[in-house]
Amino acid sequence: MLFIGLLAAVAGCAAPARSEKMVAQVATLAPATLRERVVVMDVTSSKNAEVESNKLRQAVEMSLQKAGYLNANPAAATILLAVVLISLERGDIGVATTSRIRYSLTSRTSGAPLFNEIVVEECAKYAFAAWERLQISAECSVRNNIEAFLQKLPMLRGDQ
Numbered sequence: 001m002l003f004i005g006l007l008a009a010v011a012g013c014a015a016p017a018r019s020e021k022m023v024a025q026v027a028t029l030a031p032a033t034l035r036e037r038v039v040v041m042d043v044t045s046s047k048n049a050e051v052e053s054n055k056l057r058q059a060v061e062m063s064l065q066k067a068g069y070l071n072a073n074p075a076a077a078t079i080l081l082a083v084v085l086i087s088l089e090r091g092d093i094g095v096a097t098t099s100r101i102r103y104s105l106t107s108r109t110s111g112a113p114l115f116n117e118i119v120v121e122e123c124a125k126y127a128f129a130a131w132e133r134l135q136i137s138a139e140c141s142v143r144n145n146i147e148a149f150l151q152k153l154p155m156l157r158g159d160q
Contacts, residue, residue: 031154043083080107082106096137
């Protein structure tokens with residue numbers, strides 16, 4: 001009976017991802033043409049409860065802020081960002097997690113699309129407890145995904 005209880009505790013459900021663990025490690029700051037130009041408008045998650053929309057929003061906003069893209073005054077931002085977590089998929093043994101996130105940037109003034117891409121990133125992290133392994137891998141995958149998105153931003157023209 002004790003073994004069954006221990007097994008249930010080790011294999012339990014994954015806890016929701018923590019926003020502070022999904023914040024990108026920023027290597028390059030925003031170019032002058034894009035500095036403080038972005039505001040996060042919409043963030044949605046798939047039906048996956050591991051990464052809640054509000055936690056994903058916090059992680060994206062903190063990452064943009066660290067990199068210098070986020071405008072503290074949403075009304076003054078010239079570029080609107082929408083983020084959709086399409087899927088979070090596990091490998092066969094639950095160690096590797098792949099995230100698919102769509103990032104859509106739109107010019108506030110013209111309404112023209114500036115960027116619309118699905119970024120796919122993977123991460124494999126190990127932890128003894130299955131629930132912790134799932135949580136850590138999900139956080140790492142989303143963090144890698146946000147980092148990959150930030151690496152694409154300097155290629156945008158900021159004058160649109």
